[in-house]
Amino acid sequence: MKSNDELKPMLIDGEWVRDDSHAFESVNPANGAVNYRVSAAGDTQIAAAVQSARSAAASKAWRTMLPHVRARVLAKIADGIDANAAELAQLQMIENGKVWKECLAQVASAASTWRYYAAVCETLGAEVTPSRGDYLSMTAYEPYGVVAAITPWNSPLTMEAQKVAPALAAGNAVVLKPSEITPSAALCVGRIALEAGLPRGVLNVVPGTGALAGKALVAHPGVGMVSFTGGTASGRAIAGVAAQRLIPVGLELGGKSPHIVFADANLDAAVAGVVDGIFEGSGQSCVAGSRLFVQRRVLGAVVEKLAQRARALRVDLPDAEGAQMGPVAGFAHRARIESLVDAARAEGGEIVCGGARPDDARLDAGSFYLPTIVTGLSNRARTVQEEIFGPVLCVLPFDDEDDLIAQANDTVFGLASGIWSADYQRAWRVARALEAGTVWINTYKQLSIATPFGGFKESGIGREKGVSGVRLYQQSKGIYWSMNPANVPA
Ligand code: NAD
Numbered sequence: 001m002k003s004n005d006e007l008k009p010m011l012i013d014g015e016w017v018r019d020d021s022h023a024f025e026s027v028n029p030a031n032g033a034v035n036y037r038v039s040a041a042g043d044t045q046i047a048a049a050v051q052s053a054r055s056a057a058a059s060k061a062w063r064t065m066l067p068h069v070r071a072r073v074l075a076k077i078a079d080g081i082d083a084n085a086a087e088l089a090q091l092q093m094i095e096n097g098k099v100w101k102e103c104l105a106q107v108a109s110a111a112s113t114w115r116y117y118a119a120v121c122e123t124l125g126a127e128v129t130p131s132r133g134d135y136l137s138m139t140a141y142e143p144y145g146v147v148a149a150i151t152p153w154n155s156p157l158t159m160e161a162q163k164v165a166p167a168l169a170a171g172n173a174v175v176l177k178p179s180e181i182t183p184s185a186a187l188c189v190g191r192i193a194l195e196a197g198l199p200r201g202v203l204n205v206v207p208g209t210g211a212l213a214g215k216a217l218v219a220h221p222g223v224g225m226v227s228f229t230g231g232t233a234s235g236r237a238i239a240g241v242a243a244q245r246l247i248p249v250g251l252e253l254g255g256k257s258p259h260i261v262f263a264d265a266n267l268d269a270a271v272a273g274v275v276d277g278i279f280e281g282s283g284q285s286c287v288a289g290s291r292l293f294v295q296r297r298v299l300g301a302v303v304e305k306l307a308q309r310a311r312a313l314r315v316d317l318p319d320a321e322g323a324q325m326g327p328v329a330g331f332a333h334r335a336r337i338e339s340l341v342d343a344a345r346a347e348g349g350e351i352v353c354g355g356a357r358p359d360d361a362r363l364d365a366g367s368f369y370l371p372t373i374v375t376g377l378s379n380r381a382r383t384v385q386e387e388i389f390g391p392v393l394c395v396l397p398f399d400d401e402d403d404l405i406a407q408a409n410d411t412v413f414g415l416a417s418g419i420w421s422a423d424y425q426r427a428w429r430v431a432r433a434l435e436a437g438t439v440w441i442n443t444y445k446q447l448s449i450a451t452p453f454g455g456f457k458e459s460g461i462g463r464e465k466g467v468s469g470v471r472l473y474q475q476s477k478g479i480y481w482s483m484n485p486a487n488v489p490a
Contacts, residue, residue, distance in 0.1 A: 006036040006211055008183070010045060011190040013052035014200025019045060022208060024180055029097035029327040030317050030366040038183050040208040043216045046175070049204040052223040053146040053173035056201030062173065074165060078193035080115035081161075088157060088356060091184040096153050097327040097367070098281055099375060106157045109449075110189075113161035118448045120467050121169035124377035134484040141474040143171035144224035144248070145274060148217045150210075150238070151434050152179035152230045153329055154284040154389075160186050160447075161250075162464050163227045164203065170473035172225075173202045179230075181329055183207035210234060218242065225473065228252070229262070229286075231387075232413075232458050239461070250462035250472050252286070253455055254387040255415030255435065258408035259289030259444065260398075262421035263298045270420035271305040274393070277418060277444040279313055279371045282328050283391035286459075287416035289444055291384055293404055293490045296397040303395055307353045310371040315358050317366070327366040328390050336368040337390035341372060344383035344394070349374040354391070357368075379407045387413070401430065409435045414456025418444040437463075 007023060022040040025034070041049065045077035056062055065073075081088065088110075098106075131137040149163040156178055167174050178186035190205040206213055214234075218226055218241045228238050229252040242249040259277055261270045277289035294302045318326035328334050334357075341355050354372030357363075372392045377384050380414035384394045398404040408417065417436040421427045432438040437455045440446060447453070452463035461470055 003047050007189060008036055008038040008207075009322075010041060010049075011187060011203070011205040012041045012045060012049045013204065014194060017045070022212060022320060023210040024209070026095055026181075027330070028094045028477060029330050030094075032331070035094050038207050039103075040180070041206040041213040041216070042208070043212075045206055045208075046213055046216040046220060049206045050146055050173045050217070050220045052201035053175050053204055054222050056199055057173035057185070059199065059201075061199045062202050063171065068122050070169065070171075071118040074114055074118035074121060074169060076187070076196035077165075077193050077198070078111045078118065079335060080258060081111040081114060081189065084188065088185055088188055091188060092157060092182065093318045093326075095119065095184060096156070096284075096329045097318055099323045099326045102281060103318075104197070106155055109162035110157040113158065113449050114165045117165035117169040117470065120166070120470055124467060124470055126403065129481075132437045134482070134487055136481040136483055138479040138481070140477045140479055141471065142477050143474055145172060146223050146224045146225075147172045147174050147473055148220075148223045149174050149176045150214055150217065150226065150228045150230065151176070151178050151186070153179035154286070155279065156182040156185045157189075159229050160189065160350050160406045162228070162469070166464070166469040167227065167473040168198075168202065170470045172473050175204045175206060175217060177206050177208060177213050180207060214238075215241075219245070221245070223247065225249070227472070234432045235460070239380075250464065251459045251460045252453075252464060253415075253458060254389075254413060255286050255288070255455065255459050256291055256385065256387050256411050256413045257287055257289050257416040257418070258291045258293055258434070259412075259418040260408065260420065260430065261292070261294045261298070261302055262419070262423070262426065263295040264422045265420035265442075266422070267298060267302060267305065270422045271302060271309055273420065275313070275474070278393045279310065279325060279391050280445070282325050282369070284329060284389050285445075287438065287445060288389075289416070289418050290388060290393060290412075291379075291408075292393055292395045293398045293408060294395060296399055299397045303352060303373070306373055306393070306395070310353050310373055313371050315360075315363070315368055317362070325371065325391065327363075327368045329367070332368045333390070334369055337369055337388055337392065339375070340383050340386065340388050340390075341392060344377060344381065344392075347381045347383065348376055349381065349383065349394075350376040352395075379410055387412060401426065404407065405430065405433045411431075412458040415459035426447045459468070
C-alpha cells in the first residue's frame with residue numbers, strides 16, 4: 001500500500017527524476033485523503049525535458065525508424081495499457097473521482113487509440129501529385145520535432161492517447177505535461193512506453209502546474225508545436241504565446257453544448273440520452289449536453305421524466321458497486337459549481353432537482369454534488385452561457401426550428417450538439433445549421449477514434465483523431481525531382 005508521503009517522480013530523458021522543489025499533493029476527491037506527493041517541473045526541468053526530446057527527435061534511432069517498426073512499438077504500448085488496465089483505472093479513479101466502470105472504459109479506449117495510430121503509422125504515406133512537366137512532384141510529411149502536449153484532468157487517459165500516439169506516429173518526440181490534478185496515468189503510460197521499446201527521450205512526462213510548467217513549456221524555443229486540451233481561457237493564453245513564437249497549435253477547448261428534443265422524438269429514448277449526456281462523469285465532459293432545448297408542447301412531460309431519472313441516479317463512492325456518479329474532481333471545483341447554481345437561483349432559475357450536496361454521511365468527506373436540473377432561465381443567463389463542467393443541466397423551451405437554431409447557436413462555444421427527432425429531414429436541416437464540431441442524431445456521446453473531432457468558434461482550432469489526426473503533427477514538404485537531364489535552364 002502506498003504511503004501518502006511517497007514522492008512520485010517525473011520521466012525525463014528515460015530517467016525517473018524525483019524533485020521536491022515544486023512538488024504538490026495529489027488529493028482523492030472521494031474522501032479528501034492525500035494520495036501521494038508528485039514531483040513537478042519548473043523552468044529547469046522543462047528545459048531538460050525539451051532538450052531530451054530534441055535530441056531524441058533528431059536521433060537516428062527515432063527519425064529513421066521504419067514506419068512498420070514504429071507501428072510495432074505503438075501497438076506494444078497499446079498491449080501494455082491493456083495489461084496494466086487495473087492500475088491505470090485505479091490511478092485515474094483516485095485522482096479525479098470518476099466511477100470505476102468509466103475509468104476501465106477509458107483505459108480500453110486509450111489502448112484502442114494507440115492501436116489505431118499504430119495502423120495509421122504503418123499505412124499512411126506520402127503522395128505523388130500531378131506534375132506539370134517531366135518531373136516527379138511529391139508531398140512528403142515531416143514531423144515538427146518536439147511536440148508539447150498539455151492535457152486536462154477530466155479524461156487524462158483518452159486525451160493523452162489522442163495526442164501522444166498520433167504525434168509519435170508522425171515522427172515527433174513529445175513532452176507531455178498532464179494536469180496537476182491527474183498526473184499519474186501519464187507517468188504510468190511513460191513507463192509502459194519505455195518497456196515497449198520507445199527510445200529514451202521520445203516521450204518525457206513532466207507533471208506541474210499550468211502557471212509554471214505549462215507556461216515554461218509553451219514558451220520554450222525548442223518546442224515546435226503545441227497540442228492543448230483544456231479550458232478556453234488557458235487555450236487563448238497558449239495561442240497568444242504560440243502566435244508570438246510563430247508555431248502551430250492544436251486547441252481542444254470548452255463547450256456548452258445544445259441538446260435538442262423535438263416533440264416528435266421518442267421521448268423516453270431522448271430523456272435517457274439527455275441524462276447520460278450531462279450526468280455521466282458528473283458532467284465533467286467537454287461535450288456534456290448542458291443546455292437542453294425542448295419543444296414547448298412537450299416541455300412539462302420531458303422535465304418530469306428527466307427529474308425522475310436524475311433523482312434515481314446512484315451518487316456514490318467511485319468504487320462502490322453500481323455507482324453511476326462519483327464526486328466532482330475537487331473541492332474548489334465543487335465550490336465553483338455551487339456558486340454557479342446560486343447564480344442560477346439569483347437569476348430566477350427553478351431548481352427541479354439537486355442543487356445541493358448529497359445527504360449521505362458516507363460521502364461527507366468527498367466533493368460530491370447531486371445531479372441538478374434548472375428551468376426558468378433565459379438563454380442569456382450566466383449559468384446557461386458559462387461552462388460549468390459539473391452535473392448541472394439547464395432546460396429551455398423553443399417554439400419552432402428557427403427559434404431553436406437561433407438559441408442553440410447563441411453561444412461562444414461550438415463543440416458538440418445533439419438532436420432527437422423522428423423527422424429525418426428536419427434532423428438533417430438542423431444538423432447542418434448547428435455551429436458545432438460534432439452533431440449526434442438520436443444518440444449522444446457516441447465517439448469513434450476514426451472520426452475527426454474538434455470545435456467550432458471558441459471551442460478550438462484544428463481536429464484530433466482520425467487518419468488526419470497524424471497530419472496535425474506534421475508539416476508538408478513539396479519535393480520536385482527532375483526525370484529528364486534536359487530539364488536545365490538554358
Ligand atoms: P485548464 O485549462 O485549467 O488546464 C488544462 C491544462 O492546461 C492543465 O494541464 C493545466 O496545467 C494547463 N495550463 C493551464 N494554463 C496554462 C497556460 N497558461 N500555459 C500552459 N498550460 C496551462 O483545464 P482543466 O480544468 O484541466 O480542464 C477542463 C477544461 O478542459 C474544460 O473547459 C473542458 O471543456 C476542457 N476540455 C476540452 C476537451 C476537448 O476535447 N475539447 C476535452 C476535455 C476537456
